[in-house]
Structure formats: C-alpha cells, structure tokens
Amino acid sequence: MTAAQRRALNELWPKYGVGYAPAPLNLEDLFGREAPRVLEIGFGNGDALVAQAGQNPDLDFLGIEVHEPGIGHCLLEANRQGVENLRLIQHDAVDVIRDQIPNGSLRSINLFYPDPWPKKRHHKRRLVQPEFMALVTASLEPGGCLHTVTDWPDYAEHIASVVDNNPLMVPISMPQPQRLRTRFEARGEALGHDRYEQVYQRMLNVPNAGEKEYK
DSSP, X not given: XXXXXXXHHHHTHHHHEEOOOSSOOOHHHHHTSOOOEEEEEOOTTSHHHHHHHHHOTTSXXXXXXXXXXXXXXXXXXXXXXXXXXXXXXXXXXXXXXXXXXXXXXXXXXXXXXXXXXXSGGGGGGSSOOHHHHHHHHHHEEEEEEEEEEESOHHHHHHHHHHHHTOTTEEEEOOOSSOOOOOHHHHHHHHTTOOOEEEEEEEOSSOTTTTOOOOO
C-alpha cells in the first residue's frame, strides 16, 4: 500500500465507495440515474475497469475487490480521469451478489482471470460453483451476459461444466466491442499462457427465474 493509495482510500472512498450491508442496493439512487449496469468481480488494480467506465459514459459500472492496494489505485485513476459512472465495493463477491444486487438489475457481469486454485484439492474454493451461478442468473436481466476469461484450461472446462448445468444460461458468440486487456492478461501472455474466453447469456422470456432470497 503506497501513501497515495492509503490517502485515496481515506479521501476518495466517500465519493466512489459503497459499504457492504445485507440488503439490496437502490442502484438508481447510488448512481443518480437509470442506466444499464455492469458488474466486474475482482478488478485487480482497476485500470481496465476505469478505462471501460470512461469509454462508456452511458453505462454504470460497479466493481468488487478485496485487495486494498488495488482499490486505492483504482480510486486514484477514477479521480484522475474524472470518471463519474463507477462505484466500488470492498467485500466478498458472493455476499455482495447475494445480498446487495437486486434481481434482474445487471446488463452484464465480468469475471476476468479469477483465482484458478489450480491444485485439485482446492477446486472447491473456486468462485464459479453452482450456487454462484444461481446468484449470477438471478442478478442478470433477461438477455444479460456473464463474460468469463481465464488462462487455466481446466478452470475454463470447470466453468463450462457449471454453466451447462444451469438451464437458464447458454453460451453465445463474443459480443462487440471487445473488452479491454487486463494486467493479468498481459502477465499470462508474457508467460506463454493461452486465453480461454466465453460469454454466457441468460435466456430471454423466463419470468421470475432464479430469484434470490435476501436476508
């Protein structure tokens, strides 16, 4: 944690930060408008997230991260670039999606390079599990998308298997425009890793599907 990042957490969090509480957020109040919304899980240092928000002023972006230096860096960049359509939450992603994201409120969810937990005995710690997919499905609007990227082939297979068992989500071809390149992606490419990328869409015309029970 640099001094600038610590200062950003103290001074800029009131502008961009959202506290965790086990109750659905009022996203219209949070962003001050009605607009399509994108959630990014594990945004790292936030460079790609901030750039995406800056390039898409007609969308609202909500980022989830637990790593304080990355959050501090993201706050500094958002403030430097004058980005207004971005809010951040520092908490576990499963709790946030289950408790704070209203049903059917998201246009898309981005999951770029999640922790692969490569050892077999740790696979149960991977974020993408059937329970997680049920929460994702409930949070997406009909036709909304989950966009996944990993450089671990067995994790890509795991994600595909989990989604295949969710009757409300189907794989689709990549949308346009393409996403921005992330820091983790650049690191993986430097190591010679392949990229496994897929978009899954919530089926249309499925009323009241997969609604969450809030605490």
